[in-house]
Amino acid sequence: MDITLSIPDWVARELSHYPEFFLTHEDRMRMIIHFSKLNFEYGTGGPFAAGVFEQNTGKLISAGVNIVVPSNCSSAHAEIMALSIAQKKLETFDLGGPGIPSHGLVVNWRPCAMCYGAVLWSGVRSLVIAGSGKELEEITGFDEGPLHQDWKEELKRRGINVTDNVLSDDACEVFRAFTENNGFVYNPCRENHLK
Amino acid sequence: MDITLSIPDWVARELSHYPEFFLTHEDRMRMIIHFSKLNFEYGTGGPFAAGVFEQNTGKLISAGVNIVVPSNCSSAHAEIMALSIAQKKLETFDLGGPGIPSHGLVVNWRPCAMCYGAVLWSGVRSLVIAGSGKELEEITGFDEGPLHQDWKEELKRRGINVTDNVLSDDACEVFRAFTENNGFVYNPCRENHLK
Numbered sequence: 001m002d003i004t005l006s007i008p009d010w011v012a013r014e015l016s017h018y019p020e021f022f023l024t025h026e027d028r029m030r031m032i033i034h035f036s037k038l039n040f041e042y043g044t045g046g047p048f049a050a051g052v053f054e055q056n057t058g059k060l061i062s063a064g065v066n067i068v069v070p071s072n073c074s075s076a077h078a079e080i081m082a083l084s085i086a087q088k089k090l091e092t093f094d095l096g097g098p099g100i101p102s103h104g105l106v107v108n109w110r111p112c113a114m115c116y117g118a119v120l121w122s123g124v125r126s127l128v129i130a131g132s133g134k135e136l137e138e139i140t141g142f143d144e145g146p147l148h149q150d151w152k153e154e155l156k157r158r159g160i161n162v163t164d165n166v167l168s169d170d171a172c173e174v175f176r177a178f179t180e181n182n183g184f185v186y187n188p189c190r191e192n193h194l195k
Numbered sequence: 196m197d198i199t200l201s202i203p204d205w206v207a208r209e210l211s212h213y214p215e216f217f218l219t220h221e222d223r224m225r226m227i228i229h230f231s232k233l234n235f236e237y238g239t240g241g242p243f244a245a246g247v248f249e250q251n252t253g254k255l256i257s258a259g260v261n262i263v264v265p266s267n268c269s270s271a272h273a274e275i276m277a278l279s280i281a282q283k284k285l286e287t288f289d290l291g292g293p294g295i296p297s298h299g300l301v302v303n304w305r306p307c308a309m310c311y312g313a314v315l316w317s318g319v320r321s322l323v324i325a326g327s328g329k330e331l332e333e334i335t336g337f338d339e340g341p342l343h344q345d346w347k348e349e350l351k352r353r354g355i356n357v358t359d360n361v362l363s364d365d366a367c368e369v370f371r372a373f374t375e376n377n378g379f380v381y382n383p384c385r386e387n388h389l390k
Contacts (some may be wrong), residue, residue, distance in 0.1 A: 001200070001202045001206075001207065001257075001280055002199055002200060002201035002202065003199065003200050003279045003280060003283055004197055004198065004199040005197060005198050005199075006196070006197035008199065011196075011264060012196065044199025062196075068288050068316075070301065071287060071288070072283060072286055072287055072288045073279050073282055073283070073288060074278065074281050074282060074288045074289065074313070074316040074317050074318065075270070075275050075278065075279055075313050075316070075378075076315075080270050081198075083196055083269065083270065084198045084268050084270055085198060087267050088198055088267060088268070091267055092267055093263050093264060093266070093267045093268060093269045093381065094269065094381065094383045095383075096382070096383050112312055112316075113308075113312030113315060113343075114309055114310075114311070114313045114315070114316060115309075115310060115312065116308060116309070116312065117307055117308030117309025117310065117312060117340050118269070118270050118309045120308060120309070120383075121263075121269040121270070121307075121309060121340075121382065121383060122269050122270075122337075122338050122383065123269065123383035131389045143315075144351040145312050145315050145316075145349075146343035146345070146346070147343060148308075148341035148342060148343055148344075149343075149344070150341070151268075151341070154340075154341040158338075158383075165297055186288065186289065187287045187316065188290075188291050188315075188316060188317065188318035188353075190290070
């Protein structure tokens, strides 16, 4: 028995318009936020995208988007997809392993409870996020789950540096567009959560 | 670009010796703990296994094991595998969705930080674990990551019932066997964590 998860075809097509290297946090985030928007516009998933980059050169290793609904897989969040594809490409389960450059993950908001753990185990040395406040949940209605109260410090303690608030307004604009388009929020037990 | 994750062949072979239905929590856990042992004995991953069952009938829907190292995928934990395969079989991203029986997840210890979130989003209505204390980390050296201090209540708040301490000693015995066999602990940044 096996599971196959596929990144939508439009991702490779869109990436062909971008350079190989993304020099600044903003360059990387701008692309990721654009992909978060394209993902629901193309109907291939929720408004979330993530990318793995070589930290120093800015070379893009992988781009992932949320494909939960079309894949029938509740774990197929953007971060899990980006991290798994990067690990497949580099043939390692540890993106911080010996003999390879350091890698970082860029995401269009703070990872949910699951993806927070996925970041911990991936070997990335940095996490760059557009924001970490309640805006995502408030605008879209997605439940992001409970995190440890010292979630940032727990990342740092494991050698993962966090950069927050990169193009935060642009990220929220996409969440608002998603909501205005009646984007489908699929959290199981959502009614329990919102009670 | 896609990712394919495969359950080792021995899982189906072993399952053929079991009945279709597992009536009690102990019946379900005994099989899962046995699989957690077989997984490192066969060299197919760490000492972790998980299964999705129909809550009322005890019908086994899927069994997953940790395949992080052989798959080069740090997210390929037992819980993610079991949940994803169950969702693929039932063709839904929500194991608690309308028109299907309620499902529960059985795991040989408290899920790590990542799999905790995966449980939240999967739609299962119950989580049955062998234990939730520090024993796993202390015996094996695996880092399980930081959880929200009210992690059990946060599950219940989303309609997921938790049963703890099912065959706890048997689970720990497997962890000890893993350690005595010099089982490979692959946590990235482990040295940072243990400092």
